[in-house]
Amino acid sequence: MGRPRQFDESDLLDAATELFWSKGFDDTSVEDVSLVAGVGNGSIYAAYGNKRGLFLAAFARYCDRRAAFVRDTVLAAPGSARAAVLALLHAVIADCAAQPGRRGCLMINSVAALGGRIPEVAALGARTTTAMEQGVAERLRRAAPDDDDTAVAALSAHVIVVAQGLIQLSRMDIPVRRLHEIAEISLAALPSTWADRIDPTAGAREVRSR
Numbered sequence: 001m002g003r004p005r006q007f008d009e010s011d012l013l014d015a016a017t018e019l020f021w022s023k024g025f026d027d028t029s030v031e032d033v034s035l036v037a038g039v040g041n042g043s044i045y046a047a048y049g050n051k052r053g054l055f056l057a058a059f060a061r062y063c064d065r066r067a068a069f070v071r072d073t074v075l076a077a078p079g080s081a082r083a084a085v086l087a088l089l090h091a092v093i094a095d096c097a098a099q100p101g102r103r104g105c106l107m108i109n110s111v112a113a114l115g116g117r118i119p120e121v122a123a124l125g126a127r128t129t130t131a132m133e134q135g136v137a138e139r140l141r142r143a144a145p146d147d148d149d150t151a152v153a154a155l156s157a158h159v160i161v162v163a164q165g166l167i168q169l170s171r172m173d174i175p176v177r178r179l180h181e182i183a184e185i186s187l188a189a190l191p192s193t194w195a196d197r198i199d200p201t202a203g204a205r206e207v208r209s210r
Contacts (some may be wrong), residue, residue, distance in 0.1 A: 016058040063128040071135025079145040089183035096170035104171040
């Protein structure tokens with residue numbers, strides 16, 4: 001059995017996430033994380049093996065939180081399926097605008113930069129995208145007629161593609177007003193026959209903090 005860690009892992013991974021997100025994997029060192037987190041290099045190497053191991057731990061945690069953010073946001077939104085999707089897209093835009101330097105999404109950034117040389121990054125990105133789609137599908141399925149799972153799956157994938165596209169546009173400094181316009185136009189893909197149906201159970205959950 002390994003020795004218990006002599007540091008707060010949550011604080012360490014928070015510090016690592018911020019550095020990897022702002023500076024990128026290649027320009028962040030274990031020493032950088034050690035300095036910011038106040039955890040000795042030896043403790044970090046003992047816990048994670050190397051910088052790659054530290055990054056993957058922080059990255060997996062970030063991805064899990066992003067999937068939870070999508071699911072919780074869309075399930076907590078009251079009203080129709082259309083309103084729930086719009087609430088999700090607005091939440092994504094607000095999150096983008098709040099990021100320092102419009103730095104986008106750590107998952108998307110990392111898959112683009114590292115997916116070809118760190119297979120775990122691509123796998124985690126794919127798994128997280130699927131989890132996001134499943135969260136949206138859970139909300140849309142309540143309004144879909146005849147349990148049309150094929151249509152729900154396709155529409156859920158569409159919603160996540162739009163959300164990820166908005167994140168990328170935000171990185172290009174596209175004005176927030178324009179992002180909201182794009183989000184609203186994207187709702188045209190939702191079939192009008194069920195998109196405006198009210199879900200009486202929506203809004204009963206609280207969105208967990210990211």
